[in-house]
Amino acid sequence: MKPTSAVVTDEALLQNLLGDISLPGNGTPLSVGVLATLGNPQPPAHCMRTCLNSRADAIESHGCPFLVAAAEGRVDDGCLKDGHCPRGYQAAARQIALGDKHAVVVTVGAPTHVDTVAHLFERVTQLLEENTGFAEEMIQNYEQLNLIFDLIPQIAELSDTRAIERLLLQKVRHLLRATSLCVHDSRGGWSWLDEYGEAGAPPPGLSAQQLELVASTVRNTSHIQVATQSEYELLAGALVHLDNAVNVVIALRPSRNGAFTAGDMMLTDSVLAFGGQLIRNNELHERLHALSFQITRALVAAIDKKDHYTSGHSERVGFLTRLIAQEFGLSAAELQITEWAGLLHDIGKIGIPETILCKPGKLTKEEFDVIKKHPRMGYDILKPIASFELVLDGVLYHHENPDGSGYPKGLHGDQIPLVARIIHVADTFDALTSTRSYREAFSYERAYEIIRQDMGKRMDREAAEAFFRAFGKFQENEPEKFERLFLQHREQTDDPA
Amino acid sequence: MSRILVAEDDPHILRLIAMWLKRNGHDVVEARNGNGARDLVVAETFDVLVTDINMPGLDGIQLIEAVVSTGHIHRGIVVLTNRWDHGEIRERLSQWDVRVIPKPFSPSRLSEVVDKLTAVDTSEAPHEGFVPDQSSLS
Numbered sequence A: 001m002k003p004t005s006a007v008v009t010d011e012a013l014l015q016n017l018l019g020d021i022s023l024p025g026n027g028t029p030l031s032v033g034v035l036a037t038l039g040n041p042q043p044p045a046h047c048m049r050t051c052l053n054s055r056a057d058a059i060e061s062h063g064c065p066f067l068v069a070a071a072e073g074r075v076d077d078g079c080l081k082d083g084h085c086p087r088g089y090q091a092a093a094r095q096i097a098l099g100d101k102h103a104v105v106v107t108v109g110a111p112t113h114v115d116t117v118a119h120l121f122e123r124v125t126q127l128l129e130e131n132t133g134f135a136e137e138m139i140q141n142y143e144q145l146n147l148i149f150d151l152i153p154q155i156a157e158l159s160d161t162r163a164i165e166r167l168l169l170q171k172v173r174h175l176l177r178a179t180s181l182c183v184h185d186s187r188g189g190w191s192w193l194d195e196y197g198e199a200g201a202p203p204p205g206l207s208a209q210q211l212e213l214v215a216s217t218v219r220n221t222s223h224i225q226v227a228t229q230s231e232y233e234l235l236a237g238a239l240v241h242l243d244n245a246v247n248v249v250i251a252l253r254p255s256r257n258g259a260f261t262a263g264d265m266m267l268t269d270s271v272l273a274f275g276g277q278l279i280r281n282n283e284l285h286e287r288l289h290a291l292s293f294q295i296t297r298a299l300v301a302a303i304d305k306k307d308h309y310t311s312g313h314s315e316r317v318g319f320l321t322r323l324i325a326q327e328f329g330l331s332a333a334e335l336q337i338t339e340w341a342g343l344l345h346d347i348g349k350i351g352i353p354e355t356i357l358c359k360p361g362k363l364t365k366e367e368f369d370v371i372k373k374h375p376r377m378g379y380d381i382l383k384p385i386a387s388f389e390l391v392l393d394g395v396l397y398h399h400e401n402p403d404g405s406g407y408p409k410g411l412h413g414d415q416i417p418l419v420a421r422i423i424h425v426a427d428t429f430d431a432l433t434s435t436r437s438y439r440e441a442f443s444y445e446r447a448y449e450i451i452r453q454d455m456g457k458r459m460d461r462e463a464a465e466a467f468f469r470a471f472g473k474f475q476e477n478e479p480e481k482f483e484r485l486f487l488q489h490r491e492q493t494d495d496p497a
Numbered sequence B: 001m002s003r004i005l006v007a008e009d010d011p012h013i014l015r016l017i018a019m020w021l022k023r024n025g026h027d028v029v030e031a032r033n034g035n036g037a038r039d040l041v042v043a044e045t046f047d048v049l050v051t052d053i054n055m056p057g058l059d060g061i062q063l064i065e066a067v068v069s070t071g072h073i074h075r076g077i078v079v080l081t082n083r084w085d086h087g088e089i090r091e092r093l094s095q096w097d098v099r100v101i102p103k104p105f106s107p108s109r110l111s112e113v114v115d116k117l118t119a120v121d122t123s124e125a126p127h128e129g130f131v132p133d134q135s136s137l138s
């Protein structure tokens, strides 16, 4: 029995279906050759009809080389060159020449069943197309879901908004298989990312004006945009920061790698929306944090003002405390809270009368006993604040000495919390190098010497050594900041005109 | 073009995986369950096996046990498993060199892993670390 028709399909389901058909036959049997092919996702339904409707003898009279070859079990390029071959065969032969070797032969009982088979084929094809559409959507959804699953734990590790944004953008770039990605920020600046990280400039051939045009479209419409410019595919969307500051993100890839799809747009849209939410939360958090830090600094500065000779003392001690603490390998969060402790160490002085605090000359024992109350007073003031244990330790124990000669408790060595030992060194150094109501400022060299000689007695050795290392590095690496924070203050106090 | 066997009992997911891998240029054979997959591996050879864990009959782990000894999977095995018992499954699979991908799977991750396994690199074929049980190959 000779096959008289061919259908091109790569659908396993369709092959099975057509393979299962057994229609009751009378009259001339008609054979349908069903050729499974690959790489033809949308089998042309009209092929089937054309093929099935061609008269059985038409094939023979044209002497279709494909069928001849197929019957002999060989298919070659020659099949493609024949102009007489009906469309279905040609397409099938092309697919077979491209490497597919499967052929299923279905026997249809009678020519009258041709329409039934053609109709069935059409309907199945339609369903398959719909199914493929759903599957496509599903694939996109899976991708989005995974992106978000991956992002959440990674972002949780980060606290810096810029780092979060960078991570987000790298993910988007990777997912879109974009060769590079740029951001037009709300102040009109450009920044670039490529697969290796930060990059300098747009790829050759693209002008800033072209990109700006896309960016302004996104700003105006607040919708995802796609465009093709100078052989590049562009996909642009908005990443909205706090106060509605919009960063336009533009992903680029060469047009030869294919245009961006609707799926790419949806994916980018949801990632940017989700990422924007995270970024805004983080910015709000950062802002509140900065605000409370500013308020604290203002409060502390007001206390320092009580004694005009110690202006800026608390701020410098806060800074030095963090500097020293960095030598102990603390986490970013611990460093932050340690700095707060340094900043607030003398907050208790708010309760000490100015007559004692600013008294020129030596204090009486009674007056000194009043001064000695400031760590406890500071502790009492800050105690109601939740999760401030480290700060409370620093405030209460910053006048304890390793040899037990300090106050308020006369703790020894390791009994004194590290944060307090650090503050003690920072506080002593700044006090020694500042002019006080009862004496002139010491030179740095002299202050270093005093601290060194006191190590193991009133100074914790570990903290003092960390101070020498850290302060040395600081002066070397950040001369301008050193000048601003330390030298200017000395010029003022050394020469109180 | 590499030959991939996909074993997955959920027909929709199976279709999705097959469609995605075909689109990425692979030749895909589908198996609706572990037993079917095992029979195919016994009869034929594949470059990569992509398998689900929870399947009726032979489950993913039993399937791996069965196919590793045939030596008929040349490049490697990829396991798809539910996100929540991901860690536990990883543990149970630690005796084999398999790639584990949590479900719902990331399509791009799946194709990345499969591409890496099937990458033409004669210096390290079969894929480094994937060593079928040599004793049962004779």
Ligand SMILES: [Fe+2]
Binding pocket: A345, A346, A374, A398, A399, A427
């Ligand atoms: Fe103090």
